[in-house]
Amino acid sequence: MNQDMRWSRRTFLQGVGCTSAASALSKVVRSNDLLPSRTDETPPAGFAYVGSTDDVSASGIHVFKICGDYWSRKQSIPSRSPISLVLHPNQQYLYAANEIDEHERLPCGTVEAYKIADNGDLTLMNRQPLSLSGTRPRHIAISPDGKYLVVAIHGGGAYNLLPIAHDGSVGRVAQILKEVGAGSYPGYQKSAHPHTVTFDITGQHVLATDEGCDRLSVFTFQNGQMMRALQIHSQPASGLGHIALHPSSNFLYVSNTVDGSIDCYRWLVNRREVKYERRVATNLKSTPGEADRFIISEAGRSLYVVSGHESILVWEINPETGELSLRQQWSVKNSSLQILTTSPDKRRLLVADSRQHALLSIPIHAESGELGVARAVAKIGMARSLIVKYI
Amino acid sequence: MAITVDRQDPRYPTLKRSRNLRWPASEADFCNRIELCESTSDVAEVLQRIVNAGLRPTVRSGGHCYEDFVVNNPGGAILDLSLLQEPRSEEAGYRISAGKQLGDVYLDLFKRYGVTIPAGDCYAVGAGGHISGGGYGYLSRLHGLTVDWLSAVDILTIDANGKVVQRRVDKQHEPDLFRACRGAGGGNFGIITAFHFDKLPQAPNEVVHAGLSFDWGTMTEERFVSILRAYGSYWETRGKDPDTFGLFCILDISHASTKRLGLSLQFCNPDGTCKDLSVVNEFLSLFSSCNPSPGAPAPAGERAIAHASITGEACAGQYPMSRRLWLDATIGGGGGEGSGRAKYKSAYMKSNFSVEEAKCMYKHMTRDVPGIDLKGFVLAIDSYGGAINRSQLAEETSSWQRASVMKLQFQSYWQNPEDDAGRLTWLKDFYSDLYSGSTVDPHYASTPYPGEHYEGCYINYPDSDMLAYQFWPQLYYGDQGLYPFLQSVKRRYDPNNIFHHAMSVRL
Numbered sequence: 001m002n003q004d005m006r007w008s009r010r011t012f013l014q015g016v017g018c019t020s021a022a023s024a025l026s027k028v029v030r031s032n033d034l035l036p037s038r039t040d041e042t043p044p045a046g047f048a049y050v051g052s053t054d055d056v057s058a059s060g061i062h063v064f065k066i067c068g069d070y071w072s073r074k075q076s077i078p079s080r081s082p083i084s085l086v087l088h089p090n091q092q093y094l095y096a097a098n099e100i101d102e103h104e105r106l107p108c109g110t111v112e113a114y115k116i117a118d119n120g121d122l123t124l125m126n127r128q129p130l131s132l133s134g135t136r137p138r139h140i141a142i143s144p145d146g147k148y149l150v151v152a153i154h155g156g157g158a159y160n161l162l163p164i165a166h167d168g169s170v171g172r173v174a175q176i177l178k179e180v181g182a183g184s185y186p187g188y189q190k191s192a193h194p195h196t197v198t199f200d201i202t203g204q205h206v207l208a209t210d211e212g213c214d215r216l217s218v219f220t221f222q223n224g225q226m227m228r229a230l231q232i233h234s235q236p237a238s239g240l241g242h243i244a245l246h247p248s249s250n251f252l253y254v255s256n257t258v259d260g261s262i263d264c265y266r267w268l269v270n271r272r273e274v275k276y277e278r279r280v281a282t283n284l285k286s287t288p289g290e291a292d293r294f295i296i297s298e299a300g301r302s303l304y305v306v307s308g309h310e311s312i313l314v315w316e317i318n319p320e321t322g323e324l325s326l327r328q329q330w331s332v333k334n335s336s337l338q339i340l341t342t343s344p345d346k347r348r349l350l351v352a353d354s355r356q357h358a359l360l361s362i363p364i365h366a367e368s369g370e371l372g373v374a375r376a377v378a379k380i381g382m383a384r385s386l387i388v389k390y391i
Numbered sequence: 392m393a394i395t396v397d398r399q400d401p402r403y404p405t406l407k408r409s410r411n412l413r414w415p416a417s418e419a420d421f422c423n424r425i426e427l428c429e430s431t432s433d434v435a436e437v438l439q440r441i442v443n444a445g446l447r448p449t450v451r452s453g454g455h456c457y458e459d460f461v462v463n464n465p466g467g468a469i470l471d472l473s474l475l476q477e478p479r480s481e482e483a484g485y486r487i488s489a490g491k492q493l494g495d496v497y498l499d500l501f502k503r504y505g506v507t508i509p510a511g512d513c514y515a516v517g518a519g520g521h522i523s524g525g526g527y528g529y530l531s532r533l534h535g536l537t538v539d540w541l542s543a544v545d546i547l548t549i550d551a552n553g554k555v556v557q558r559r560v561d562k563q564h565e566p567d568l569f570r571a572c573r574g575a576g577g578g579n580f581g582i583i584t585a586f587h588f589d590k591l592p593q594a595p596n597e598v599v600h601a602g603l604s605f606d607w608g609t610m611t612e613e614r615f616v617s618i619l620r621a622y623g624s625y626w627e628t629r630g631k632d633p634d635t636f637g638l639f640c641i642l643d644i645s646h647a648s649t650k651r652l653g654l655s656l657q658f659c660n661p662d663g664t665c666k667d668l669s670v671v672n673e674f675l676s677l678f679s680s681c682n683p684s685p686g687a688p689a690p691a692g693e694r695a696i697a698h699a700s701i702t703g704e705a706c707a708g709q710y711p712m713s714r715r716l717w718l719d720a721t722i723g724g725g726g727g728e729g730s731g732r733a734k735y736k737s738a739y740m741k742s743n744f745s746v747e748e749a750k751c752m753y754k755h756m757t758r759d760v761p762g763i764d765l766k767g768f769v770l771a772i773d774s775y776g777g778a779i780n781r782s783q784l785a786e787e788t789s790s791w792q793r794a795s796v797m798k799l800q801f802q803s804y805w806q807n808p809e810d811d812a813g814r815l816t817w818l819k820d821f822y823s824d825l826y827s828g829s830t831v832d833p834h835y836a837s838t839p840y841p842g843e844h845y846e847g848c849y850i851n852y853p854d855s856d857m858l859a860y861q862f863w864p865q866l867y868y869g870d871q872g873l874y875p876f877l878q879s880v881k882r883r884y885d886p887n888n889i890f891h892h893a894m895s896v897r898l
């Protein structure tokens with residue numbers, strides 16, 4: 001389905017107010033910018049893939065053509081609750097984890113493989129069920145060599161490893177790692193709930209968080225097999241969520257969904273050791289299970305955190321110690337910021353505002369890392385995942 | 392110490408299998424190893440190791456699970472309890488190890504104590520699955536289900552932090568888990584290693600077997616309907632009288648291509664003797680107008696009374712019967728040793744067949760389907776009720792069907808994988824048609840949803856086709872709150888859902 005975004009850009013920009021502050025958090029900057037005029041004939045700079053879960057009928061992956069800050073929807077393809085998207089390293093395939101409870105009558109979620117055409121359009125190649133009881137997968141990661149997918153299965157309390165074939169299709173589950181554990185947060189931490197998985201830059205380790213039992217795990221990854229190597233227990237009732245690896249590979253940060261804090265760990269890859277360093281309190285609690293993400297700038301100087309509903313915190317990273325110091329609190333009133341990623345050129349943050357049904361593009365200051373004025377680039381319902389392929 | 396059989400072990404190809412050769416559906420679904428446990432401590436140690444390694448455990452006693460709940464375990468481990476041998480206990484009462492075959496259980500209980508469980512008929516079926524799903528058989532109308540007699544269970548569960556916990560549960564200690572172990576089915580909450588009974592019924596001294604058969608060649612729809620209606624009417628009326636509780640009967644409805652259909656029965660008086668056979672004569676005389684032949688036809692499946700078609704020690708009387716010692720009758724038939732490809736379905740009935748239902752059966756039994764040999768199909772219609780139908784036991788146990796008078800088991804057997812699709816489709820269509828009659832609520836069409844006429848399905852005859860219906864838990868556990876109760880037990884005793892299969896209780 002093609003949908004020209006020029007229709008309402010002005011309309012919904014009116015709902016976007018931005019506050020930007022380091023020392024003066026109340027300063028409000030309203031954007032009156034209008035986007036440069038583009039046409040559909042303009043060669044795209046890339047394509048954005050947005051997974052949305054409005055409701056069953058509208059749940060799907062939406063393809064947008066990107067020309068600067070002008071996005072136009074060019075395809076919507078049905079997909080059940082695509083909670084997490086990942087691109088193959090060769091940029092020719094897209095994979096989605098479907099956060100569902102049942103597939104073909106069995107209690108499990110699924111993973112989908114899509115082929116990306118030159119014009120950015122998606123074609124479903126295949127869909128694989130996760131392991132039995134592997135319900136509600138939360139996050140998906142791809143090995144740097146593009147041969148395997150790892151899925152963190154929140155509902156089923158497990159990790160699944162799936163091979164990727166030469167044609168990009170995803171094979172059946174090759175390894176199941178069932179997790180156990182519990183935490184002290186009432187009602188929510190009664191069992192293990194893997195949240196996020198990511199490969200380190202060597203591709204030989206998988207780092208994973210467990211929201212249900214406050215655990216950070218390190219798995220070795222060799223010959224297509226994951227083996228438990230380390231388990232680090234965080235403070236009780238933290239609710240470990242997203243992971244961000246510092247480009248130096250010396251640090252990693254974990255967001256805690258229960259108390260809104262951020263933990264910094266030193267990652268000693270050669271010694272296969274993780275050392276807890278410090279915690280930063282944000283006082284911006286999020287609801288357990290709610291999507292929030294954070295990301296580190298390419299240069300490794302800034303950490304961007306979506307926290308609460310209306311704010312993005314910009315933390316400056318000490319490259320020696322990993323210490324964080326707050327540089328900016330960037331806010332959008334009456335918003336519900338759900339996801340965040342960077343554009344491949346690292347010059348923008350891309351954020352979904354589920355309250356205003358908008359995707360926001362926020363410029364990143366090249367020197368300071370601070371965020372500028374947001375521009376609404378697309379209209380979308382309940383966006384849950386977002387990934388961009390630049391040409 | 393447990394014996395580990397991995398993929399390199401020459402025993403692996405034999406031990407990885409299910410008796411139902413349809414399972415697992417693909418080579419990749421086989422487990423990585425089988426752990427043969429000889430003691431409860433073996434089971435605990437192995438289970439802890441499996442959980443620590445992040446693998447999935449499934450549990451096997453006799454290997455008769457109709458679906459793939461045990462052997463579909465890709466990369467996981469099967470804990471095989473068939474070698475479980477515990478030293479005899481000085482405790483009062485009776486103890487049955489979960490891995491024992493039912494035939495051995497009958498022998499052991501009879502020779503040591505002169506008692507029995509009111510259980511099944513297949514020698515090789517394992518106690519673990521049989522009892523945890525309810526445990527019913529030829530003596531159930533006389534003595535109830537095996538779980539009705541159960542006093543305590545030894546079970547290993549996994550706590551929230553992944554530690555194995557050994558428990559003995561009974562009405563005083565963790566009564567909710569105990570109730571869940573009394574009929575909810577295997578593979579849900581933990582690994583049961585032993586069943587304890589304070590009391591068990593006295594085994595009968597003797598039983599008689601008898602049967603009748605009917606010729607398909609001369610069968611008419613009218614006569615077929617008469618046979619079914621006469622059969623169902625008996626269990627709905629006279630079969631509720633206590634003097635008939637020792638009568639157990641199976642009406643085997645086979646396809647017309649088998650030439651004959653018929654019924655087989657086992658009987659003893661409530662005192663365990665066969666001194667008064669008037670109940671049997673009265674029952675068999677119901678069919679005299681249906682042109683029967685004496686003796687049951689050869690059983691097509693595993694669920695038929697094996698001796699009802701042969702002459703034993705003849706009993707003088709109106710109908711040919713054979714009298715046998717109960718132990719010989721129970722052990723001698725064997726059963727349950729075979730393997731092949733199979734599909735099963737089930738239904739409980741609270742009242743007699745309608746004419747419409749009987750005609751539906753006749754239609755499917757007389758219809759040839761090109762390319763499908765239906766000789767291997769049988770619909771076994773078992774008598775039910777009697778001592779089972781003590782309604783208060785629905786609350787004490789998880790076997791909730793306490794108002795039915797018949798229990799139907801649809802069975803289809805074949806050998807060639809190429810026949811799978813045709814067989815499965817035919818059976819599915821037949822079942823769906825039978826339970827979509829004019830009186831069926833359209834919302835529950837194609838299923839025997841619990842109501843005035845039906846009482847759902849039997850969890851020990853699981854049928855994954857039922858997963859197509861959102862209300863499948865209600866088919867197996869009713870709609871009076873049992874399933875939510877079982878879910879609460881699941882959340883408490885298996886919060887990480889270590890024990891799961893396609894139809895396990897879901898969190």
